[in-house]
Amino acid sequence: MASTLLSVHRFLPSQKRENIGYMSAFRASFRGQALCNSGFCGRQIARSHGKRFVVHSLFGSQVRSVKKRETVIPEPDYRISIVLLGIAGGLIYTDNLVPAVPVGLLGLLLLFQTTRVRFVFEDDALEVRIGEQLQESGENVFVGGENRWKYSTFVNWEFWWPNFPILVYFKETQTKPEGQIHFFPIIFNGKQLYEVMVERAGPSKTSGPKES
Known part of the structure; x- marks a missing residue:
């Protein structure tokens, strides 16, 4: 096909050769080469540069x-598990074995989960x-x-309690349309968790940033 086009190009008049010359500039590339000649089209560039994706419009120079x-x-945060294990140790020291067992087991579970x-x-x-x-x-x-x-799909989310966060709650409509509630112990860096929740899910109803 390419050889046929080249042979035709030799015997055409100069004006037609010029037009075909423009058309021969028509190239398609996934690496950002010109998609067509500058007479009737722009060019399309689709490339990933770091975390930015730039697309040049096919019919103009507008950039999106x-x-x-x-x-x-x-980051993981071990404060809750350490506090619970400390409480369990204090209960054992004061011979309160009955409450010490569940508190200690909960502390060990959270330590493992963290x-x-x-x-x-x-x-x-x-x-x-x-x-x-x-x-x-x-x-x-x-x-x-x-x-x-x-x-x-997040309807709301909260921290209990913001100064020393113990639980994070959120409600979403992805699992079921009427809303599904989730509770998780905050076994992560509370400040980091709070900031990313505000950024990605928006301010919560009561724990979010107060309006100035």
């Missing part, structure tokens, strides 16, 4: 820029993952479905 937000993983559970805040959704390799956590054992929820 889309920036993808970074994935945020709050080492393995991660909240992964992606560009459009929050996902619970497991371990340093961020393995999938599988289906939610209580309400079913993936442990991944889009921020756009």
